[in-house]
Amino acid sequence: MANKTAPDASRRSERSRRAILDAALELVGELGYPKLTIEAIAARAGVGKQTIYRWWPSKAAVLLDAFAPDEDAEAVGGHELPDTGDLEADLKLVLRATVDEMNSPKYDLPARALTAEGVVDPELGAAFVSRLLEPQLQLYVTRLRAAQEAGQVAPDIDPRIALELLVGPIAHRWLLRTLPLSHEHADAVVEMTLRGLTPR
Amino acid sequence: MANKTAPDASRRSERSRRAILDAALELVGELGYPKLTIEAIAARAGVGKQTIYRWWPSKAAVLLDAFAPDEDAEAVGGHELPDTGDLEADLKLVLRATVDEMNSPKYDLPARALTAEGVVDPELGAAFVSRLLEPQLQLYVTRLRAAQEAGQVAPDIDPRIALELLVGPIAHRWLLRTLPLSHEHADAVVEMTLRGLTPR
Amino acid sequence: MANKTAPDASRRSERSRRAILDAALELVGELGYPKLTIEAIAARAGVGKQTIYRWWPSKAAVLLDAFAPDEDAEAVGGHELPDTGDLEADLKLVLRATVDEMNSPKYDLPARALTAEGVVDPELGAAFVSRLLEPQLQLYVTRLRAAQEAGQVAPDIDPRIALELLVGPIAHRWLLRTLPLSHEHADAVVEMTLRGLTPR
Amino acid sequence: MANKTAPDASRRSERSRRAILDAALELVGELGYPKLTIEAIAARAGVGKQTIYRWWPSKAAVLLDAFAPDEDAEAVGGHELPDTGDLEADLKLVLRATVDEMNSPKYDLPARALTAEGVVDPELGAAFVSRLLEPQLQLYVTRLRAAQEAGQVAPDIDPRIALELLVGPIAHRWLLRTLPLSHEHADAVVEMTLRGLTPR
């Protein structure tokens, strides 16, 4: 029961909403997240500050909306992973694409900002994960299950953990900048994940 | 030629340094990182603001110093990983300990704060990695090489990547809170990393 | 030619008008004039803001209407001053009543607010004077002229100035709060005005 | 006991104080009191807003300081009324000067603003009266007492009331704008006050 006299969403100005979201994306690119201010977003969007505060609780939330695919827009850049029958090749393809994305400033900057904020603000983090990350991860689960049915992956493997072995190392390098991300690295992660360390 | 009139470190007040570091740690626990302010640290430490600005470039740097083991102090809770000859057991032991640490608020809060800040501020991130993270990761490299020599790990495995398969998934869950961290999860990661996904 | 699309007074809602005026009076008592807002009046009156803006140019104007006797209503608490033939007694009676009014919070607060606003806003001031003050002052003129005809006041006296000698000192104390208003003070003003300072 | 952690007045910047006071006076002349904002004063003075809020509770208080003679500066435009032995002439001189002052925009605007604010804000009103008005009024008391000793004023006259008969009517016209202020009016007030209304 919202007792905060919630605003009437049906009267909301779509014009302003878009302007705010666009301005936020532009500015995060120009200034970086820490220097991004609500006042600047409002100014750039030609909007009153209150219009931002009315609809979003924080600049992170604005950015999340700005960055997230529009609700209805089907899928997040495709709603399934490729399945050529060759699991290793398919995973390499996808992880290489991920690496490319993370290496492109257009994606990198806002994504880092949101991720960092989510690390520290659990509420935002939850939103980030459920709206952006989890749908992506489910694609891996689906693909891995298909591989399992095709006998290419051992039946006792938990696809959730498997996915983490693939994605975790990439995310680690990306977020912490321990070593550069590269196609070679992505390939190595896929190969090692599929085969394991132990000699056979 | 440092024309910034660098302060004379020999005259530095150890008393103030400790008070600042302690205050920073206390406050990050009480308020969380975003509400942590230099003014509050100064007030809590009974110190002038300038004394902080003289010695640290940002609140993140203060926190890094506060959180980091004292320079020379012999490493970060031990300078090697256990080596009982049983690689799987040893790794489980270590990763379970890591999980426990991440589940304890005393470690979790400041560590998240620093990590998040490092995600977004490359300079701080580099310091964080080289002072805190990398030394830890090197321990894995060392242990894995030992296992390689003992024939428990295939000779063509790159220990750096291997370590990422182990640590990446844990870090992923910790930072993004996709799913809870647990001993079971740590064990599963170790097992899957060692064996790989492919049926054998 | 009024091109401001003047509202059609014949369609005006009397219900809303009264509610607004009542709300304004209530609120000025509760909050004082500076904290009185149009939004609060609208809310209290259960009225849209536009309904206020349509009919009044400012909150001061609302308050003026709220405070003023209804247009045609027979004058401002009686349309003449008493005339018992004893000028001094009559004036004391009237000024004592004025003092009492000014000492009663119900009158004091909105009257001060309006007066203060009129001091600073000439337009409102003019309205205030012509609608509320001047009719009152004319009563003094009338009474003084009667006294003049009865030979109780010297024929060369300008009743307008005389009235100011009576009313000015009371208003001075009231508005500037130099010293408290009292019946004794009112009496002293009447006596001194009638007799003058010079020994006779 | 000030528990608001009062600022340390000895460290106060005289430079900023003057700039603020000057800016306030300038701006009240340019914009009028209601449009005078603290932000504008700060901007014009080249000063942070906090520096104003640190030392003054309201824009009215700033203006009071700006308008008031500097504390120590001896007197408020002279510390006594003229005494030529001719009371009537002396009073006319003084009241005519007062009228001139009130008719000059340079004095009129800020003085009205302060007076109006004092009418509505008792705290400010008290400061206004005790710092600016009362010292002036005391000069009348002194002059009238001298006249009393010289036998030009009846001994039972209360100089305080007498002064109000002189000043009240002028203030009344000034503040309420009932009729214009003029030398003739001032003269008439003096004459009528001295002689009274009653025929002699």
Added chain:
DNA sequence: AGCTAATCGAGACGGTACGTCACGTCTTTAG
């Protein structure tokens, strides 16, 4: 052992952004 220069606690300063409030205008919805 005293001098002297740096650091220290303190906090005022010019700023920027915050999040809130009210303004006066405009649009949408229910009677």
Added chain:
DNA sequence: CTAAAGACGTGACGTACCGTCTCGATTAGCT
């Protein structure tokens, strides 16, 4: 078609911290 409701752009509010800058009052470390 009016009027309630309230979202909107605007702009000021008063507060919180920023990072810089004086201030004495301790401290050192070097004569």
